[in-house]
Amino acid sequence: MAEEKTVAQKLFGAEDSSAAALNKDKLNKHAALAIRIFHTPVLTLKEMMFPAISDFANRFIGAVNSYQTMYLVMVLRVDMFYVMAIRTLISIWDVLNDPLMGIVYDRTRTRWGKARPYLMGTPIPYYVSIAAVYLSAIFFNNANTADPRKVIYLFVVFFLQETFATIYNLPKGNLAILMTPHPNDRIVMGLIKGYADLIGGQIMYATFNPFMDLADRGLIKIPLSYYFAFMAMVACVIAIAGNMGLAVGTRERVILPQKPVMFTKSMFYILKNKYSLRQFIAGMCVSWFSKGGYDWDVVRQRDLFGDTLSTLACETPRTTGIFLSVTLVPLILRVFGANKRNGQIFLFFLDSVRATLQWLVCGHYIKPDFKGKNHLMFCIWWAFFMFINGMDNSSCDVIGGELGREIADYTEYMTGERPDGTQGILTGFISRLSAPLNAAFTIVVFKWTGYNPSLGYGFFRQQNVTTYKRLFFLETASGILPGIAGIIPWFFYDLVGEKREQMYVALNERRALLAKEPPAELEMIEEAMAKGEE
Secondary structure: OOOOOOHHHHHHOOOOOOOOOOOHHHHHHHHHHHHHHHHOOOOOHHHHHHHHHHHHHHHHHHHHHOOHHHHHHHHOOOOHHHHHHHHHHHHHHHHHHHHHHHHHHHOOOEOOEOOHHHHOOOHHHHHHHHHHHHHHHHHOOOOOOOOHHHHHHHHHHHHHHHHHHHHHHHHHHHHHHHHOOOHHHHHHHHHHHHHHHHHHHHHHHHHHHHHHHHHHOOOOOOOHHHHHHHHHHHHHHHHHHHHHHHHHHOOOOOOOOOOOOOHHHHOOHHHHOHHHHHHHHHHHHHOOOOOOOOOHHHHHHHHHHOOHHHHHHHHHHHHHHHHHHHHHHHHHHHHHOOOHHHHHHHHHHHHHHHHHHHHHHHHOOOOOOOOOHHHHHHHHHHHHHHHHHHHOHHHHHHHHHHHHHHHHHHHHHHHOOOOHHHHHHHHHHHHHHOHHHHHHHHHHHHHHHOOOHHHOOOOOOOOOHHHHHHHHHHHHOOOHHHHHHHHHHHHHOOOOHHHHHHHHHHHHHHHHHHHHOOOHHHHHHHHHHHHHHO
């Protein structure tokens, strides 16, 4: 006789049909199919290209957004205090709308899948709201940093952007997991997406410095506001087309239960995922951290590198390293095998050593007489260290991305559900709650550097060695300590080797069972017909 469940087990316990709880005899009914699923790629090259196009477009607009604070402060001319205040208020709204979207997303079941329906319409309002940010300086062309019209306009636009970002980003981030149950499929797709991501980002970075050089020399008279408006419009048009193409050109192959569990249960599934819970705690410990909320990469390119040619010489080695890094992925995977945990820890250790040496060696040459030999040596060493940084890029992306997907798969294995949206509420909740602290810390860090944005960008324009040394610290080594907190959970990640394979086989057996079992209503009809015949 089955043991009666307590109220707590009924509300918060895992499903009886989870792969970890199902009777082995029942699971073994589809063992051969499950093993074949684990070892057989299913994605076509065409299907892998659609996510790549989407990532290209998203990275393009992401590169534009990397200059956003500079745009708001220097081009639109809004005081930094108001920028941080708006972002804090929007983060509070994010706390409220994230749970709603998480619940709705987890309960979505359609003939087109769970994630794809959201990608057919939401990219349009989402990217239009992004473009509206970069059109604002054309609408409000004045030097009043406290203009209430600017502040209200930005608040409304960011409010709309955050609302549609929640509806769009959650399904977009989970689509790869639903497209294929095969881990190597996801790894190959991740590599292709990585290249598309890199190319999309380089478009903005490759045009910004030449534009600034030509403007500084008076060779072009186009206002910076028009440059940002044009780049944002182009990026958003490509992003809308790319993401809607992703929705139309892909399939969701992972079989999910047709009836999702109640919200009160899925909300607590993170407690059954020891890996996700550890990452949640680590994230909580470093959610306060910020590099100052300003575009320090722009400062580096304009103030420390100088003109376009110097920037190109300094940045090209890293770009080259990223393109070459794909050749190291098979080697890293071969060395560490299925133990991606150790691979992730090893790569983080290498990158921390690189960042520390880069800070010490390059920072040594930031002196009052920065021009000439000191500047040359700074650029040479920077290029060398950034080439090393680029060489581990693909390996970090592939291993880190797949570890995250394995954690999501582990949740389904343990609980019988994929509460990607609901679980995202908990993992993202702490960063939303700490947004005011993060904003305050941003202002403190910004002031700590002593950087004066009113002076504009130009080679060593601040004329302050301490300012540039502090900025260089933010750029290179400041992320090591928060990174250590983020990497600690991987030391306790033991889902490796045979244990990992057994989990995936059992998970695929359950998915095959779900696909082949008749609906409950059909079983009831067949049972009633059988009784009538008797």
